[in-house]
Amino acid sequence: MALRSLRSLTIAFLLAFLAATIGTGLAIHWVTQATITGLVDQRVAAASKAVAGPPAAGSRPADILRRIAAFEGRLDTADIGFMLVDGEGRLLGGNIHIRRRLPVGFSTVRREDYREGLGVGRALVRDLGGGLRLTTVAEIEPFDDYDEARTRIYLVGFGSIVLIVIAGLIAFGLLIKRRIAAIRRTVDAIIDGDMQRRLPVEPSRGEFAQQAQAFNRMLDRITELMSGISNVSNDIAHDLRTPLARLRGQLERLAAQADTPPLRAGLEEAIAQADHLLAMFGAVLRIAEVEGGDRRARFEPLDLGALARDVGAMMQAAAAEEARELVVGPCDSLPVLGDRQLLTQALINVIENGLRHTPPGSRVVVGAARSPAGAAVTIADDGPGIAPDQREEAMRRFGRLDKSRNQAGHGLGLPLVEAIMRLHRGSLALEDAGPGLKVVLVVPAP
């Protein structure tokens, strides 16, 4: 078992702990049992020897029975019993009667072995010669049902220890789980674009509080660096737009005054280039706006399937002018929560992509259906497609595949779509339409 998860580690620990506890219990049981048996055996031997007596004191049954009676009178020997049997197994006397024929030497007698007598005990059978057998028994249990009582003590004692340990493990596990869940929630929020989220810091100076503080300091630093980077790129996009707009204005004025058609055409081409650059900076700023996550506050319920159908229908005329066929396939009603403007822009971008990167005469098919991940819009073309190893490049900002480098577009279309899908906690996937490219946009169901 790999001890990587909290659960498997806890189970392994618990099993080891239970094994050790049960082992300890059994060991204690065996050791005490052996010690008690040894001590009782000594007592039995001493009593047996005293009753059998030295040969000088007389070894006739009557002598022995007299000594048994004398022994019985003593206070500290109530748990010792004797039985004298002759060669034919007839009971001659004593204060106990055991049904079973015990072997010579030490053995254990159980309660059911007696016809009348004592509790569980140790027996010593001695052959006194002439067929006479003296059985001496001493109780092992200091009181009745001692063994059951001892088992109960073990169960209660060790059981409560085990319960305390399990409760501790659960409490410890919950504490760690809660901390990890808090970290995960914060991380998820940050992935979703909420860079202001932080871990709650408990007032104590414990390890968890220190870890939370360190984590939060790391987030502060990352936020600082990120805002530095995005400020730089936004400032560049923003500050370059102003001189570019002046340049465009100047070109416009010159074009209005241009007196020869070639000059006018050249100036208009220059204006188109300026517009292309402006659109590129606009896209950079748009991505920054989407990534800021503020627009999520304006999400509204809308039907993504109907939106895909409307946008597809709207783009059909533009596709026809470019000699491509745009087919609006079945579009199921797909209620989602989202930003209508951004989803429209994402759909237009992907459809434009399909029209732009396919040869004339190609077909682009738009469809919408429910998928396991949520509402899915599919835009598939029968053009050359994108090789699997180039798909990542196609998603990268300014990432342009070689064959399309000379065509229109600024390499920010798919990154913007991806940012929009991320804002919706959805996804953008490039797949093989065999032949062609299939783009799948998924927005999770609300």
Added chain:
Amino acid sequence: MGMKLLLVEDDQVLAAGLVEQLQAFEHQVVHVVDGRQGLRALDDDHFDAVILDWMLPRLDGVSVLTTLRARDVTTPIIMLSALGQSAEKVRGLEAGADDYVVKPVAASELHARLGAVLRARKWARGGSGMLRAGDILVSPEKFRAWRNGKAIDLSHLELNLLAELARNVDTVLTRAMLLERVWAYDFEPSTNIVDVFIRRLRVKLTAAGGDDPIATLRGVGYMLRG
């Protein structure tokens, strides 16, 4: 149709360029550089419209706007902003701006928007639905349009486009304005869908004969002739 305009903009270079270009459109432009000066200029003088920057030293654009509207000054105001985020646009329009443009803005765009804003002021607000432009009649409520009394079969979007052109008859509407007003987009797709739909509209409007009623102003936009 020269107007008397007040430009409140702290970027001197940008303002100088705008002033020069707006003058080329025969407007008379007074330029001030902060919000306080803007309010004072409006106290002292009458303007046909105000072009107001969002970020200004000493009293920002929205505060100027709110102050003016609180004083019942109804002069048309176009907000200029560097950011162009839709939340800001909503705030500007809610504060009482007539229009909102993102910098950098071409003087031709600004000129067209000024014309549309002034024109919009002349409509009888809430006036009944029929729009007339020459021999074209549009009923946005019934989703119907006629030319010379003959019905024209238009899609929903085409009808909205024609209605917007008819509402601003003889006034230039730029592509950006049409995208905002007809498509309700807050972005510009790289496919020129406005041009595509204007072409379709032209085909349908001239199918039963008659001149093309839509004038193209190169690099600026379109205008329906009355």
